[in-house]
Amino acid sequence: xxxxxxxxxxxxxxxxxxxxxxxxxxxxxxxxxxxxxxxxxxxxxxxxxxxxxxxxxxxxxxxxxxxxxxxxxxxxxxxxxxxxxxxxxxxxxxxxxxxxxxxxxxxxxxxxxxxxxxxxxxxxxxxxxxxxxxxxxxxxxxxxxxxxxxxxxxxxxxxxxxxxxxxxxxxxxxxxx
Numbered sequence: 001x002x003x004x005x006x007x008x009x010x011x012x013x014x015x016x017x018x019x020x021x022x023x024x025x026x027x028x029x030x031x032x033x034x035x036x037x038x039x040x041x042x043x044x045x046x047x048x049x050x051x052x053x054x055x056x057x058x059x060x061x062x063x064x065x066x067x068x069x070x071x072x073x074x075x076x077x078x079x080x081x082x083x084x085x086x087x088x089x090x091x092x093x094x095x096x097x098x099x100x101x102x103x104x105x106x107x108x109x110x111x112x113x114x115x116x117x118x119x120x121x122x123x124x125x126x127x128x129x130x131x132x133x134x135x136x137x138x139x140x141x142x143x144x145x146x147x148x149x150x151x152x153x154x155x156x157x158x159x160x161x162x163x164x165x166x167x168x169x170x171x172x173x174x175x176x177x
Contacts, residue, residue: 086127093119096149103153104167115167118174119145148173 025032097116100107122145126138152167 086123089123090120092146093123096146099153100149100167103156107166111166111171115149115170115174119149145170145173 093116096119097112100112100115101109104112119142122138122142126135126142129135129138149167149170152170156167
């Protein structure tokens, strides 16, 4: 009997809790429906925003790819032009060496190669310089050096009656540098 009473109270308690829960749900059903609707609406808004951001991100990525492709093309063209210019400089230095050899036929080849090597060294330093100001200074030094070599060669050819045995100005300039 005691067990029956305890069991009955337990069942009664269980049903009362269930009734309270049902009463609470009935009383708050409208609020729950509004919350559910608000959550669905918020999810839809969030999905829309994510889609917009996804489209914007895809656009930005496509724009960056296009910009990078264009920059790469320009860089390749510049590098090709730089290589072409460098080859032209080297050809000019070879012509300078030939000019020295013709003007100073008696000059030992080691001296001619030293002058040529010095000009190539100036060219390489100029080419490898990262700083624009330093690059310009080295370019001016190379121009000055090549002009001096040319002046010496011209002076030697002009003074047929008393030719200079050595390209003095060029050798002096090498010593200064």
